[in-house]
Amino acid sequence: MIYLIAAVAFAGTLGALNLVLLLGVIRRLREHTDLLAPGATDGRELPVIAVGERVGEATAVTESGAEISTARLADATVVAFFAPDCRPCREKVPAFAQFARHVPGGRDRVLAVVVDAAGDGSLFADALGEVAQVVVETPDGPLSGAFQVRAFPTVLRVARQHGAVVVAENRLAAELTPAAAAR
Structure with missing residues (x-):
């Protein structure tokens, strides 16, 4: 018992x-x-700038030598941030290139920022050069700061409101398809 x-x-x-x-x-x-x-x-902090938030002012020089300013970005411009050491970025770059081909306004309405810490950003720059204006910068670069980029890949669409550039969409990386470009 x-x-x-x-x-x-x-x-x-x-x-x-x-x-x-x-x-x-x-x-x-x-x-x-x-x-x-x-x-x-x-x-x-959110890993991406919030919709409706104002984009900071910054300037940078593209790979082709043109000066880009966040203050002069056109309405509905797509801005993408990729890092060569980011595996999801390597997978999304070809899809983004296809997506960028269908953006209304063409290459002038697409800005691709390659955030390159190790010096191997030229591969992305070459892949995106014919469909986007490409800027290669360091992780603390002016565009990364202006858009508060903390995660990769980040794909945004901006809008002009009351003379300022604001984020209109911030979750485009998940839907990189040609049909999504025409929205």
Whole structure:
């Protein structure tokens, strides 16, 4: 009889410990769900500039020698940021090149910024050169700062509102298709 009481007590203790651990796991999953929810920042910075936010002022020189200014970007210009050391970027660059071919206004309405820390940005610059104005800059470059880029790839569409350039769309990287370019 003593063995039966010990076995029941052991099973009860084990069940209670399992319940406590399960409640801890559920709490952590809820925290992670809140962290990953769209728009949930909880005081932290978003990985991409918010829609409606004003783009900072910056100038840069394209690979072809033209000067680009964020203040002079045309309405509906697509601006993309890629980094050569980013695997998703390497996968998205060909799709972005196809997407850029169908942007109304052509090459003048597409700006591709290659954020190059290691000196291997020329591969992206060459791939994007015929469909976009290409700027190669360091991670702390002026365009990355103006657009508050903290994640790659980042693909945005800007708009002009009251004389200022603001972000109209900030989630274009997920939908790099020719049909999405015509919107």
